[in-house]
Amino acid sequence: MAKEGLFNVRASDGGELRLSRASVGRFSLYLRHLEGVLGEGAAKVSSGQLGEALGITDAQVRKDLAYLGSLGQPGIGYSTQELIDAIRRLLGIDRCWPVALVGVGNLGRALLGYRGFAQRGFRVVALFDTDPTKIGQVIDELTICNVEQMPAVIAATGAELGVIAVPCAAAQMVADALIRAGIRGLLNFAPVVLRTPAEVRLVSVDLTVQLEQLAFLVHTQAPESPDTR
Amino acid sequence: MAKEGLFNVRASDGGELRLSRASVGRFSLYLRHLEGVLGEGAAKVSSGQLGEALGITDAQVRKDLAYLGSLGQPGIGYSTQELIDAIRRLLGIDRCWPVALVGVGNLGRALLGYRGFAQRGFRVVALFDTDPTKIGQVIDELTICNVEQMPAVIAATGAELGVIAVPCAAAQMVADALIRAGIRGLLNFAPVVLRTPAEVRLVSVDLTVQLEQLAFLVHTQAPESPDTR
DNA sequence: GGATGTGAACGACTTCACAGCG
DNA sequence: CGCTGTGAAGTCGTTCACATCC
Incomplete structure (x- = not known):
């Protein structure tokens, strides 16, 4: 399909x-x-x-x-x-891509501090979280906003890509909000299949899937090692 | 090749x-x-x-x-x-897989707290780091060990899989140490191509690559959204 | 009717092999 | 001679279509 x-x-x-x-x-x-x-x-x-x-x-x-x-x-x-x-x-990375990051837990913080992103022109320009106790905190000169503010903040910062690093129960809701706010592409770390309209691009990374692949390889002693992805 | x-x-x-x-x-x-x-x-x-x-x-x-x-x-x-x-x-996940985690930075902590792992039978049984100030700290009842202790700790805990969440400069060295200690499979998050002997399985996840894929998709307005991997 | 299992057709990706150029 | 660029061949993976069974 x-x-x-x-x-x-x-x-x-x-x-x-x-x-x-x-x-x-x-x-x-x-x-x-x-x-x-x-x-x-x-x-x-x-x-x-x-x-x-x-x-x-x-x-x-x-x-x-x-x-x-x-x-x-x-x-x-x-x-x-x-x-x-x-x-x-x-x-298309011969320019800067402004990114909105949703979910400032451990994974979100790891992504925020990840050198590779900045080196390649990806710049986090907005932070969001659903946890009320985190709203208003400042990390790396960025204030964590709540999801209601998303349309305004994304319009103001010009973010084009969204990274979803929230628990899977919240992922679809966050994706919908990002899309309504005008984001054009999503990088999803939550272990669910997101539903998105055709004009929004989606890349998903499921860490459990990767570990399971590894377990399978070890389990079966498959002949050749796979490549990155 | x-x-x-x-x-x-x-x-x-x-x-x-x-x-x-x-x-x-x-x-x-x-x-x-x-x-x-x-x-x-x-x-x-x-x-x-x-x-x-x-x-x-x-x-x-x-x-x-x-x-x-x-x-x-x-x-x-x-x-x-x-x-x-x-x-x-x-x-091969109808049993428990003991995992050694190397690199207890933000990413390592995110993986440690990741629910999906435990739910699928992956249990972190050993922690390592190269940063001397972290050695000896206890997280989740696990003490962070240094790389020299690896053979002994891995033998004692029975870890079969290794997760590499260290900066890329240290990744190959860590991989070599894990392999010497008898690990059978590696999940690598460092953005380098690791060299491993044929009998050790390897799965690599490069977060930058994923973001670049997304940037490419948005950049070109490609026709269909890709699936998870 | 509704859904599975599967050969055959199709399309995508990789490797081969070699002409051609510096 | 070494290395690129590329048609041709080969391999792998997906979709089609339908016989088969509950």
């Missing part, structure tokens, strides 16, 4: 590009690794080196990078910096 | 079964939903209802559930309880 598929992206040359879902996930990993090797002074990388580092084949890497245009030089490799810039553009 | 693939599982009838990676991820979601509907008193479910709830097709659900054996009754559906039991057996 839900159709999987390819993404249509405006390519750098202005044309349309069909991008597979699986590649999108890998671009984040390429980016992370490329920023690392650039810091070590490597101005060039080859598909073989990248594949080695991420545990995938060199052919796969070349297929992915070909989406960015013809950035590679035969016999030489790719310019690290050029790849980084192109991937950031493709993923 | 790493081959992806199917898992060989000992089926309930004793035979070998080939199980796709993708299905494994969905079994956790089925389980979560089934426990919910069982709590509401639904003794039977159909593939259509399950698919509707998780946003996938009924055919997909039937294909997945067929891995469990022929539990369905044509015209009736599946017994909720039977499915729950069979999925728990398949995933």
Whole structure:
């Protein structure tokens, strides 16, 4: 009932590009690794080196990078910096994304303090919680607001993405409120399947599911280790 | 260079079964939903209802559930309880998994307090940190130990799985230590690609990658919302 | 009628293999 | 010679469609 598929992206040359879902996930990993090797002074990388580092084949890497245009030089490799810039553009993280965080428990605080977010241009600009005792507290110069204030606060701060880090009983209600307030994408950590209108994007991360995957792998002694996600 | 693939599982009838990676991820979601509907008193479910709830097709659900054996009754559906039991057996979570948690920062604490873990039989039995000021602190009746004590503590507690919630600079070192101490599977939250021997299972969760996926989806206004993973 | 289980068709993703370029 | 870019082949995963059974 839900159709999987390819993404249509405006390519750098202005044309349309069909991008597979699986590649999108890998671009984040390429980016992370490329920023690392650039810091070590490597101005060039080859598909073989990248594949080695991420545990995938060199052919796969070349297929992915070909989406960015013809950035590679035969016999030489790719310019690290050029790849980084192109991937950031493709993923849409060549700019700042203002984020609203709902649920300032341990998980929320962990996300708030997470370096990786800021480094990639994600900036938490608003905090919300449903617990009345937390309303009004200030963390990192941000005041925790209640859900009723959401439309006003989100309009004022310009938050476009929402992170849901509340217990699962409250998750759908929080999602609905965020959507009413005009948020365009949700990152959900609550272990429930959220119902959202088609125009709101949703990514869910369920920590229990990940642990269960691991238990399954250990339990069955499966042949190969899986990749990140 | 790493081959992806199917898992060989000992089926309930004793035979070998080939199980796709993708299905494994969905079994956790089925389980979560089934426990919910069982709590509401639904003794039977159909593939259509399950698919509707998780946003996938009924055919997909039937294909997945067929891995469990022929539990369905044509015209009736599946017994909720039977499915729950069979999925728990398949995933290997029909027993308790002792877990060692490394890194007692915000994320570590969030995981420690996470209800879902305990409910599914994952029990944190050992805590470690690299920060000397935290060593010796007691949380939830567990004393935070340092990495040197790892072999002894893990042997004493019987921990089989390790959760890595340390900054990425320390992650590989922690992984190596856990592996030396005899751990069989790792759940990694640090944004690096860990190197592990083939017999140790690895699942990685990179929160930045998830946010970047979301940014990409919003950025491109892709047609359909993705599912959990 | 209503729902399962499953071969066959379809579509997506990965790997192969090699032409072509620096 | 080394490495990229890409058609072709192969593998994996999902959906269709329908025989089958309660």
